Amino acid sequence: MxxxxxxxxxxxxxxxxxxxxxxxxxxxxxxxxxxxxxxxxxxxxxxxxxxxxxxxxxxxxxxxxxxxxxxxxxxxxxxxxxxxxxxxxxxxxxxxxxxxxxxxxxxxxxxxxxxxxxxxxxxxxxxxxxxxxxxxxxxxxxxxxxxxxxxxxxxxxxxxxxxxxxxxxxxxxxxxxxxxxxxxxxxxxxxxxxxxxxxxxxxxxxxxxxxxxxxxASPAPAGKPLRVGLIQSNIVAYDRQRQEKGTHAVVREILDTHFAMSYDAVVRQRADAVLWPETAYPTTFGHPKSEAGADFDREILAIVNAAGVPFVFGTYDRDSAGEYNAAAFVQPGAGLTGFYRKTHLFPLTEYVPAWLDGPRLRRALPWTGDWRPGNGARVFPLRLADGREIAVLPLICLDDVDPALAIDGARLGAQAILTMSNDSWFSASPLGAEMHQVAAAFRSIETRLPQFRATTNGYSAVIDASGGVLAGTRMGERTLVIADVPVRVPPRTLMVIWGDWVGLAAGAFLALLAACSVLPSWRPRAAHAPAAVGVMPGPVDVAVLSPAARMAAGLLRAFARGGLLWMCVALLLDEALRTNTLAQMRMFSAFFLAPEAAAWCVLFLFSAKLSLADGKLVLARDARRLEIALADIATVRCWRLPLPCPGISVRLAGGQRYALALTDPGALAAHLAGAGGPAVQQRTHSLAVMQAYAQAALAMRRSRLDHPVAKFVLLPLALAIPAFHLHQQISYGGPFGEYYSFGLKAYLTAFALWWAAWAIGVVLSGALLRSAIESATLLAAWLRPARAVDIRQRLERGGHLALFLGLPAWLLLTIFRA
CATH class of the missing domain: 1.10.1760 (Arp2/3 complex 21 kDa subunit ARPC3)
Known part of the structure; x- marks a missing residue:
């Protein structure tokens, strides 16, 4: 108990x-x-x-x-x-x-x-x-x-x-x-x-x-800033006021307040445009339900014409299917130019699912609306008085909590977000309104688009591309918000390129994990037992590096690996580079092939065979031979930084030092100690991590899929053929259009460029997967050394799936979308 x-x-x-x-x-x-x-x-x-x-x-x-x-x-x-x-x-x-x-x-x-x-x-x-x-x-x-x-x-x-x-x-x-x-x-x-x-x-x-x-990061150059006046009228509880004052009086008060505040924004604050919040005009605009409604519509048009700047405001739209919570775009001289219809309606207040709707529910919840949802993101041109045209993405209330809408708007060319909301139901709980604004601010961070956010009674704000509030309001106050925001071509963030990808990737990871656990052929084999420590079974390939040679090879290899990762980032962010195969080839050669080849040359020049015999460590290359008595070795240390590859440092009693680069430094250190040499002078956990990491790599049976020909020749070829075929169909009207138009040389050159582009793409994808696999294996060797082999096996299988199935699936999805 x-x-x-x-x-x-x-x-x-x-x-x-x-x-x-x-x-x-x-x-x-x-x-x-x-x-x-x-x-x-x-x-x-x-x-x-x-x-x-x-x-x-x-x-x-x-x-x-x-x-x-x-x-x-x-x-x-x-x-x-x-x-x-x-x-x-x-x-x-x-x-x-x-x-x-x-x-x-x-x-x-x-x-x-x-x-x-x-x-x-x-x-x-x-x-x-x-x-x-x-x-x-x-x-x-x-x-x-x-x-x-x-x-x-x-x-x-x-x-x-x-x-x-x-x-x-x-x-x-x-x-x-x-x-x-x-x-x-x-x-x-x-x-x-x-x-x-x-x-x-x-x-x-x-x-x-x-x-x-x-x-x-240096932002793209910006032109004249955009200055929008946000109207927060602090007029709430429309339904209660209608019962007390009548519909006409309430609409009259709302419009008079917004007209007066808009005058201040345009005449005194020199705003380029005016933004009213959601449902600020609480009836249908452009489709009046009465003569009084038509008079209100004409009055709004007259105000916009007199102001000389565009107005965007929350209202209602309707068609034969029903009514919509909408945002109206009104230009001076041109009148109504379009509506954005709210995409995400609030359940049980703005709409009821069809399966739940009925007379009983309507009697129990008389406040429930019957609006229709819009059909997704739309981008509208905001034509300013000085001749500029700014593409803007309107979002209404719950629309701003959906990353997909903001991402779609960014892909459509939006340069700013206009958010309208009626958060008056948060009046007694301002924390809800604050959390709503935070959610909206993340749309600016994800897309790097500035945002103008107008609400009925708070919080309204001008938000920059980093998510920061340049100017804002408190809850429950009547005020005008205005700030200058630079408008520029936003960078293509990974969220804009890939969409809201983390949830999908997480689901795929869980499915892969479940498959590994359920399918018998995917269950990991038992880890190989470590070899007995004693006499080494045969000579080991090593590179005997001087400090300068190790530094040179390490820097070259780090530069090559980093160059691949840098190219991945550059291709994701630079759309022009993604379509320039020759530039990709030049970068690939300069940032990867050249430094990798140079590092390999350094290791080759210092290569040797290492063996243990008769109490001696023997290093041999061609006719040259160096014998070191194990009794003369003072210390042995494993490299903390495995560059240009894993290795150990051997220091003799006389002070001489030898840096030995090899595949499994932990095994060599164990053999040295078992043959009578000194034990590794390093923390036990560090040695265990290196041994577990090396054993996890050595325990992997090389698959045919890992052969360079399969990975970097055949796979790019399989991807290049359908992509090149589609290119020929679109650009030349047939699979051999370029051949018929410009000859065999041009046709084969074009195909070679496509093949090269896909080969580079496969190498870069492989580099990302390899960095993830090696990092995860190293982390497993650090935290769970006994399970490093099992984890490595699962990761390798997942890498094969991602490369040989994921890339073709992505290509097919791209083709179908096109």
């Missing part, structure tokens, strides 16, 4: 500790740093769960704590809006917490199973993947996830342009896993606990490093 009580106390205490940190984290400010530790107490309770049922119970309790800590305001606002009381609204929200935050349940389920089958590293990765995949399938109310809490950190939030808030969430979850693992190992000493803690520290360090690079 005592043990049960202690376990219950620890569980409740861990969940309450995490819930308390979530409450602080959700309120922003300096509490953003808690994002890297806030789930650690709860994770410790999951680790202590003896059964899957216990883990799911603790996940359910954490979903309650998380919902109460971060979203109690939503239950309160819902209860007040629906007129059944704030307390009832909060109670209903907590009752539905597992449905409201399902990622906790899925996370605990996947993590528990993976942890027991595959160990802590894959357990942490699978749990993080399950979290973001669940949120991709069932987004939160405001698209909310852990990554949103990093918004107060200008430096760390910049990583959202790579993987969105889902990518930030993955790093936060892995950091929390590292902290939880460190807490679990603290009894074993600080050295043992420091390893997972150091792994956890990688998340903020990576984000900070990327943020520094992103913020220091």
């Amino acid at each position: 005592t043990l049960l009580n202690n376990a219950t106390v620890r569980t409740v205490g861990g969940i309450l500790a995490s819930g308390a940190m979530v409450a602080l984290y959700a309120r922003g400010g300096a509490a953003w740093a808690l994002g890297f530790v806030l789930l650690a107490p709860w994770l410790r309770t999951l680790d202590a769960s003896p059964t899957l049922a216990a883990a799911l119970l603790r996940a359910w309790l954490m979903s309650l704590a998380y919902t109460a800590a971060a979203f109690a305001w939503f239950g309160s606002a819902l209860g007040i809006y629906a007129q059944f009381g704030a307390a009832t609204g909060v109670a209903l929200l907590l009752l539905a917490a597992p449905l409201f935050q399902p990622q906790f349940i899925v996370f605990a389920l996947v993590r528990h199973i993976t942890l027991r089958r595959h160990g802590a590293v894959l357990g942490a990765l699978a749990g993080a993947a399950a979290w973001v995949a669940t949120q991709a399938a069932a987004p939160g109310l405001l698209g909310d996830t852990l990554g949103h809490g990093l918004y107060p950190s200008r430096l760390l939030r910049q990583g959202a342009d790579v993987g969105g808030t889902a990518g930030l969430t993955v790093l936060l979850l892995l950091a929390n896993e590292g902290v939880a693992a460190a807490l679990a190992r603290r009894a074993d000493g600080w050295r043992v606990a420091a390893r997972p803690l150091a792994a956890a520290a990688l998340a903020p360090l990576l984000l900070a490093g990327y943020g520094l690079v992103a913020l220091s």
